[in-house]
Amino acid sequence: MTKSDFHLQFIVFALVSAAFTNIYITQPILPVLQHEFTADMVQVSFSVSAVIFGIAVSILFFGSLSDRLPIHPIILTGGVSVALGGLICAVTENFGMLIAARFFQGIFIPALTTALAAYLAKTLPRERLNVVMGSYISATVLGGLGGRLLGGWIHPPLHWRYAFVSASVFTLITAFIAFRGLPRGSADDTLLQQKNSTPFGELLRRWDLLRIYFCAAGSLFIFSSVFNYLPFRLSRPPFDFTTKMTTLMYFVYVIGIFMGPVAGQIGNRFGTGNTLLGGTFFLGLSLALLLVPSVPGVVSGLLGICIGFFTVHAAAIGSLNRKLSEGQGRANALYTLFYYIGGWFGITVSGFAYKHGGWSAVVYVAMFFMIPPFVTGLWERNPEWIHADL
Structure with missing residues (x-):
């Protein structure tokens, strides 16, 4: 270097x-x-x-x-x-x-x-x-x-x-x-990028990209819902954690540093579809563990949520960029837009779920949003299911 x-x-x-x-x-x-x-x-x-x-x-x-x-x-x-x-x-x-x-x-x-x-x-x-x-x-x-x-x-x-x-x-x-x-670029670089940009509307009309965007939204819905309402879950019986003890639970997030490259290698070996399905399986199993009222269950569930989420995220964004020959900047901006809309929607909806149904309601709502990454995994694994992209 x-x-x-x-x-x-x-x-x-x-x-x-x-x-x-x-x-x-x-x-x-x-x-x-x-x-x-x-x-x-x-x-x-x-x-x-x-x-x-x-x-x-x-x-x-x-x-x-x-x-x-x-x-x-x-x-x-x-x-x-x-x-x-x-x-x-x-x-x-x-x-x-x-x-x-x-x-x-x-x-x-x-x-x-x-x-x-x-x-x-x-x-x-x-x-x-x-x-x-x-x-x-x-x-x-x-x-x-x-x-x-x-x-x-x-x-x-x-x-x-x-x-x-x-x-x-x-x-x-x-x-x-x-x-x-940061190094200064030339005006010619910016002009070339503008000429090669694909309109947002054209990108949104491609079903092979749109399903990846929904996958991103669904996965962050699950991740943000769990981690945002975790402090309320752990501050009450049977856990009664202090704020500092709850914060220590966020150290499981570090696993994301390693899961990106690992998910890429898994995707290269087993294909994007299988990788998405495997990540979704981890999300489902981990959400079930989070219903268990014990510290080992919570720790195991949070680790699994991180493994599943970062596997899905890495596989989805890798698949997105392999489908593109131009317009990468705007396509990735759309991916990030759907990604954060999913996170915002997850925090908002799960707040009402927790308020009216407790922690189990948050988990059940999150399980419903496993559908986008699961269906996307099936389509990526069996692309012949789609006879024509929109």
Whole structure:
């Protein structure tokens, strides 16, 4: 690895980690927020789902914007905006303002992630792109874990406001490093990318891509539902966990660092369809384990959820890009859009499910959303079932 390669990987890893640190920062402290703001379970869950909804709203905009403008001002604007939203969260005493600031953060997070991915795809040769994107994917995992640890473990849970300050400072520093350190591309690169872009509508009319998008939405629905309402499940009998004990459970998320490359190897050997079906099987078995009222059952279930989710996610996005000869940037933006809509919908729907039916209702709703990855796996395994793509 050359010095310039290492420098680029460091910038990508740091910036994406910082961006994802902001997304899930309130997840382990939802019961604390519920008590402090005298809000119900569904309302405090908006502190996570508002960010995800903001990402879903703006992701196509930033995907297109990165084809028209240089990446550097986009990243600097995004970093300052995300940090500003975090600082508002740290000082506000108004719950509505907290949710609005979280939505504002979500709006600008794609400026640090989606726009960066598009920039890398435009400027790097394929052999370098594969290596650098490995750092990108690892950073999403560690950033998601880091945000949860920051909110519920590194800072005392009752002092959650300091977690927002730390995340904001981290985001500002990494955005400035990226602004100064990312190589400048040429105007010709941007023009070529615009000419090779496939319209969003054309991509959405392809059933072989659309089923992959629904697969992404269904898998994150399950994952976000389980991990968002885990603190409520574990803070009550028969577990009675403290916030710090609950936060430790999020360490199972680390398995995602290894499952991406492993799922890719499994897909190469057994095919995308079989890999999706295997990942869906792990999701179903693990959801069943989460109904068992014991710590070993919960730990085993969470590990299985992570294995199943990251297997499905890696297999789906790999299959998507193998189906494309052009328009990769917009196709991946659509994938991410469906992905986050699934996460937002999962958190929202499962909040009402928990409120009216408890933890078992959350699990049963999640089981229903195994249908998209399962059906997609069957289609990928038996493509002759589809006689013509839409």
